[in-house]
Every structure is written in C-alpha cells, then in structure tokens.
Amino acid sequence: MGTTGQVSAMSYRYDVPNVGDIDVYEEHDGYEGLRKALEMEPAEIIEVVKESGLRGRGGAGFPTGMKWSFVAQDTGKPIYVVCNADEGEPGTFKDRPLMEYDPHQLVEGMIVAGLALNAVMGYIYLRGEYAASGRALTKAIRQAYDKGYLGADVMGSGKRYDLAIHRAAGAYICGEETALLDSLEGRRGQPRLRPPFPATHGVYGCPTTVNNVESIAAVPFILRNGVDWWRQWGTEKSPGPKLMSIAGEVQNPGNYEVALGTTVNEMIEMAGGMLEGRELKFWCPGGSSTPMLPADKADVPYTFEAIQEAGSLLGTGALMIYSDQTSVVSVVRRWTHFYEHESCGKCTPCREGGYWLGQILTRIDTGMGRMEDLELLEDLCDNIFGRAFCALADGMVSPITSSLKYFRDEYVEHIRRGASPYGVEPRRDIATVEFSSGGGYLADPPPATPKHVLETEPVGGGQA
Ligand SMILES: Cc1cc2nc3c(=O)[nH]c(=O)nc-3n(C[C@H](O)[C@H](O)[C@H](O)COP(=O)(O)O)c2cc1C
Numbered sequence: 001m002g003t004t005g006q007v008s009a010m011s012y013r014y015d016v017p018n019v020g021d022i023d024v025y026e027e028h029d030g031y032e033g034l035r036k037a038l039e040m041e042p043a044e045i046i047e048v049v050k051e052s053g054l055r056g057r058g059g060a061g062f063p064t065g066m067k068w069s070f071v072a073q074d075t076g077k078p079i080y081v082v083c084n085a086d087e088g089e090p091g092t093f094k095d096r097p098l099m100e101y102d103p104h105q106l107v108e109g110m111i112v113a114g115l116a117l118n119a120v121m122g123y124i125y126l127r128g129e130y131a132a133s134g135r136a137l138t139k140a141i142r143q144a145y146d147k148g149y150l151g152a153d154v155m156g157s158g159k160r161y162d163l164a165i166h167r168a169a170g171a172y173i174c175g176e177e178t179a180l181l182d183s184l185e186g187r188r189g190q191p192r193l194r195p196p197f198p199a200t201h202g203v204y205g206c207p208t209t210v211n212n213v214e215s216i217a218a219v220p221f222i223l224r225n226g227v228d229w230w231r232q233w234g235t236e237k238s239p240g241p242k243l244m245s246i247a248g249e250v251q252n253p254g255n256y257e258v259a260l261g262t263t264v265n266e267m268i269e270m271a272g273g274m275l276e277g278r279e280l281k282f283w284c285p286g287g288s289s290t291p292m293l294p295a296d297k298a299d300v301p302y303t304f305e306a307i308q309e310a311g312s313l314l315g316t317g318a319l320m321i322y323s324d325q326t327s328v329v330s331v332v333r334r335w336t337h338f339y340e341h342e343s344c345g346k347c348t349p350c351r352e353g354g355y356w357l358g359q360i361l362t363r364i365d366t367g368m369g370r371m372e373d374l375e376l377l378e379d380l381c382d383n384i385f386g387r388a389f390c391a392l393a394d395g396m397v398s399p400i401t402s403s404l405k406y407f408r409d410e411y412v413e414h415i416r417r418g419a420s421p422y423g424v425e426p427r428r429d430i431a432t433v434e435f436s437s438g439g440g441y442l443a444d445p446p447p448a449t450p451k452h453v454l455e456t457e458p459v460g461g462g463q464a
C-alpha cells in the first residue's frame with residue numbers, strides 16, 4: 001500500500017487563477033504530457049498506461065490501457081475517442097470541477113488518447129446541465145486549435161486530430177456507453193446489444209474507445225511524471241490518486257482528491273466529520289447504484305478490491321454519507337424513483353419493475369406498507385437483477401437489496417408503526433397512485449389514515 005490520505009496530484013491546478021487560459025496552463029506544466037506522447041509510438045503510450053495500472057474512473061474500473069489495446073487498428077475505418085462527461089450518477093460531481101477549473105487537462109488528455117489510438121477525432125459528450133463546463137471547454141478547445149495542438153497538423157507531427165463537444169440533453173441512461181453512442185449519432189439514447197463492442201463498432205460503426213473524464217485526464221500526468229509517480233499511491237490493483245465527491249451528512253461536503261487506499265473513516269474526517277450530533281449509519285462508496293454499506297465497514301480502504309470484498313463497488317468515487325437521523329427507507333425510495341424515471345424503457349424488467357418497486361417503497365415509507373411487501377420487494381429485485389438489458393437496472397435494485405440486508409428491521413418498523421420512525425411526516429400527497437377499476441390512475445391522494453393494513457399490528461403513536 002502506498003501513502004494514503006488527501007493528495008494534490010490531478011487537482012493541483014484548480015486553484016491557479018485563470019488556468020483555463022492556455023498560456024497560464026502552459027506555465028503550469030500544461031501540454032507537457034502531449035509533448036512526451038509525440039516522442040512515443042502509439043503502442044508505447046498504451047504500454048505506459050497499462051503499466052500504470054490506471055483503472056477506468058467511470059464506474060466499472062476496467063483497466064484503461066487494456067481497453068485502448070482492444071481498439072481495432074486495421075479495419076480501414078476512422079478511429080474515434082469519446083469522452084464520457086455525462087456524470088449523471090446520483091452523488092457524483094467529480095468531473096465537473098476538472099472541466100470547469102482546469103479544462104485544458106481534459107483537452108490534453110483527449111489529444112494524447114487520440115495519438116495513442118491513431119484516432120482522427122475526439123468527442124466530449126457533455127452533460128447538458130453543465131453549462132459552465134461547456135463554456136470552459138469551448139474556450140480551451142478554441143485556444144488549443146489556435147496554438148496548433150489540434151487540427152490538421154498536431155504540433156507539426158503531420159497527424160490530424162479534431163475535437164468537438166456534444167452537449168447532451170440530460171438523460172442518465174446516456175452515460176451508459178452504448179446509449180451515449182446512439183445519442184451522439186443523433187438517435188434516442190438507448191443501450192446497444194453487445195457484442196459487437198465499441199472497440200470495433202462504436203461511433204458510426206467505427207472503432208471507438210469510450211472513457212470517463214478522469215481516466216482520460218489522468219494520462220498526460222502519467223506520461224509526464226512516470227509510472228512510479230502514479231503508483232506511489234494506492235495498491236497494486238488500485239494504484240493512483242482518485243477524485244472524490246463526498247456528499248451527505250458531513251460538515252464540508254465537496255470535492256476531494258485522495259490516494260486510493262485511504263479509508264472511508266479518514267475521508268469523513270477530511271470532510272470535517274459528521275454533522276453535529278449525528279453518527280454514521282450507512283454510506284454508499286460510489287454513487288447510489290453501488291450497494292450501501294453500514295457504519296462498521298467504514299474502516300475499509302477505498303480500493304476497488306477492498307470495497308468489493310466488503311460487498312459493494314467503488315463506482316464513480318461518489319461517497320455518500322448518511323447518519324442515524326436519516327431514514328434508510330426514505331433514501332432508498334427517492335433513489336428508486338430516480339431510476340424508475342430514468343429507465344429508458346427498452347426492456348420489461350427495468351421499465352415495469354422500476355415502477356412497481358417505486359410503488360411498494362412509497363407505500364412502506366408513507367405508512368401503508370404490508371409485511372409481505374418485504375418479500376415482494378426481494379422477489380422483484382431478484383427478477384430484475386441480471387435479467388435486464390443494461391446495468392441501470394442492476395443499479396436500481398442494489399440500494400434496495402443492500403438496505404434490506406443491513407436495515408430490514410427499519411423497514412419492519414415503518415410497517416408496524418404505519419409511519420416513519422424518524423418522525424418525518426409521511427408525504428401522502430405525492431407519488432402514491434392506485435389503479436382504479438378502469439385501469440387508470442385515481443387522481444385523488446389516498447386517505448390519510450391507512451385502513452387496509454396493520455389490523456393486528458399497532459398503528460401510530462410510536463408504541464411499537
Ligand atoms: C446507467 C449508466 C450510466 C452511466 N453513466 C456514466 C457517466 O455519467 N460517466 C461515465 O464516465 N460512465 C458512466 N457509465 C459507465 C460507462 O458505461 C462506461 O463504462 C464508462 O464511461 C467507461 O469509462 P472508463 O473505462 O474510463 O471507466 C454509466 C453506466 C451506466 C450503466
């Protein structure tokens with residue numbers, strides 16, 4: 001294990017005034033990684049990225065160098081680099097400051113990736129709501145063209161490479177790499193059947209790599225500073241620094257850069273500790289689609305392998321912290337409605353299952369749950385997980401199954417009391433709909449007092 005704790009490796013230029021300006025960027029080692037890359041053969045660049053052990057920062061942690069080596073070189077078709085800047089996973093906001101504060105870092109990474117893959121063009125698929133990132137990147141790209149880093153003859157190398165931004169319309173599913181490609185091509189963003197994979201059939205049916213912002217931005221640092229520099233942090237299987245978004249019930253939520261291997265407890269301390277009078281109850285390691293873990297697992301080192309061993313996934317680096325004053329049922333209900341809403345509708349388990357999961361969780365959270373709902377939830381999750389077309393559906397069920405695993409008693413308590421034990425007034429005015437006999441929805445909210453449940457169980461009054 002390398003050194004742990006807070007570091008300033010990829011974020012060290014965030015505080016430099018006007019670093020979004022190319023001259024300032026160049027004064028702070030800017031485009032040095034690209035200069036190194038121009039001295040190397042494409043295969044050598046890929047080899048260095050492989051040696052660094054850099055793993056994809058977009059969620060799955062796939063080794064970046066290996067992904068690049070899969071991109072077909074001999075098809076006679078143009079090759080494309082696509083940067084996934086959709087950043088839609090709940091709790092994730094670590095790519096945004098990189099693009100807003102230090103946009104040339106990503107532009108430089110995109111050019112280096114282009115050289116490594118013999119690509120002709122790069123696209124940055126940018127989350128639509130990220131207007132400031134869009135402005136910063138647009139300016140950076142224009143300046144890079146003016147300085148000859150982009151265009152017909154990249155720094156006199158005789159190689160052509162162009163770069164464009166594609167602003168997305170704001171759909172979580174368009175972060176899934178094949179849905180992203182469909183959206184980029186102008187179609188409705190829905191996942192594609194794989195194989196074939198983007199490495200052979202990506203944008204316009206041509207060989208393509210799709211990588212996260214942080215993965216791409218890391219490469220110039222690795223080329224400039226070397227593999228040993230990168231590997232001074234983290235473990236053999238999870239080397240390097242990691243940009244984190246720490247959110248939830250901590251004193252100072254925000255962006256942090258840490259060495260992989262830093263424990264979650266250390267990161268909570270880094271973020272100022274828990275809010276006054278609150279104790280850690282549960283946390284999500286990397287966005288809401290990664291299974292939640294309870295407080296007693298917070299001493300786990302933040303690495304791909306250790307988090308997996310603890311029963312979850314590192315995901316995007318979005319650490320979400322929840323306290324003993326928060327109802328896990330309410331949190332899971334909110335997330336489930338997000339996934340239900342964001343389901344692209346292509347396959348039945350996710351489209352229909354998401355709706356029913358949302359209904360059941362709303363019923364429990366608003367005090368109208370039935371004991372048999374817990375088994376129903378598990379059964380539904382079982383029929384969705386691994387049976388849908390893409391990973392959105394797996395992400396939808398993971399908060400439910402993990403919360404039932406660790407906090408089943410709390411679900412039972414909600415049902416027994418007919419109310420949230422957290423004293424939150426059940427919101428009977430929203431999100432609960434029932435079918436009328438005609439198959440449509442009842443327009444009126446359900447009655448304030450649940451009549452059809454808990455006849456043998458105590459209702460209200462907190463006496464359960
Ligand atoms: C529903 C869904 C949403 C996703 N959203 C993002 C995203 O916003 N940004 C991202 O980089 N990867 C996202 N991914 C993962 C991508 O499909 C892909 O694995 C990633 O961009 C690969 O980059 P990497 O190899 O650098 O990690 C998402 C996946 C799914 C299933």
Ligand code: SF4
Pocket residue numbers: 173191342343344345346347348350351388389390391392393
């Ligand atoms: S799992 Fe959900 S998001 Fe993915 S293809 Fe099916 S319906 Fe669409």
